[in-house]
Amino acid sequence: MKRRDFLFAAAMLAPAMRQASAQQPAPKKRLAVIGAAKVEDMRIGREPNSSTFLEELQRLGYVEGGNLIVDRWQLQPGRLEEIAREVVDTRPDVIACQGTPMTLRLKAATTTIPIVAATGDPIRFGLVSNLARPGGNVTGVSVDAGIEVWAKRLELLSSAVPKLHNVVFVSSEGAWTGAGGQAVRDAAQKLGISLVRGIVSSPYGEAEFRSAFSSLQRDQLDGLILSDEGQVHVPRKPLLVQLIQQMRLPAIYPYTVFVEAGGLMSYASDVESVIHRQVAQIVEIFRGANPGDIPYSQAVRFDLVVNLKTAKELGLEMPAALVAAATTVIE
The missing domain is CATH 3.40.50.2300 (Response regulator)
Structure with missing residues (x-):
């Protein structure tokens, strides 16, 4: 093929080649x-x-x-x-x-x-x-x-429970010793609350949660706060709510799903x-x-969710101001 004929053929093919290229799907x-x-x-x-x-x-x-x-x-x-x-x-x-x-x-x-x-x-x-x-x-x-969210949760729990003194913080060992646990301890100190360790060990199954709760001195506790370790707690949501209800402890959670399952209150994004x-x-x-x-x-x-049905079962009269401030109230 002569050079002139080759260039002519290439020029004729170019639009078709561009169109074919344009029709190629983008990589997934x-x-x-x-x-x-x-x-x-x-x-x-x-x-x-x-x-x-x-x-x-x-x-x-x-x-x-x-x-x-x-x-x-x-x-x-x-x-x-x-x-x-x-x-x-x-x-x-x-x-x-x-x-x-x-x-x-x-x-x-x-x-x-x-x-x-x-x-x-x-x-x-x-x-x-x-x-x-x-x-x-x-x-x-x-x-x-930041840490003010943990302080807010403890403030809300102390508002719901008169004369709150001893609160158990349920978490993994890593959360207790890490920055999150320190933030909770700092908030508790400012509020004059004694914070008790409630350590759940790996692999965070039913046996580990039952063991952690059975070791707690129920008569010395008047409240509970759950760490925000979703990967630890959320898969055991029904069991956790059941264990906390059995202890008859007012509790605040970092996820709304726990209140929807029967928990007392949550303060969550x-x-x-x-x-x-x-x-x-x-x-x-x-x-x-x-x-x-x-x-x-x-x-x-952040939404404050309050379960009045659970409060009644606990014999707890939720303050009117707290209920009025709630984003959602479960009757």
């Missing part, structure tokens, strides 16, 4: 999700938070089975390092996870894969050094707003808004943003 994004729910329940129509998460991804243009691949892992407190390695080895585009302990393990396992987390105070726990510009590969949403912000950050990264440039959000809305 791969998202690794680590949550407290069972893997089989992390789907639309099963577990509520998972439904909200996946539906928000769909609303923003990322549909599982279409342009999105979702790999799922259940949080297992005794296997955090192992799970972190497994997830990183799959090389996802983004890792979405719940809980400060899991996020710390992931941060240690990779400095390149973007991590979008829902955690406690990220500065206090050493996840980032700056909220506005986190740097590195970790961003997310803080479900508390609005879970739906946290999920929406986390998904928005994931989508920003899918579209090319650097996680280190995405501000680490803090929850701005």
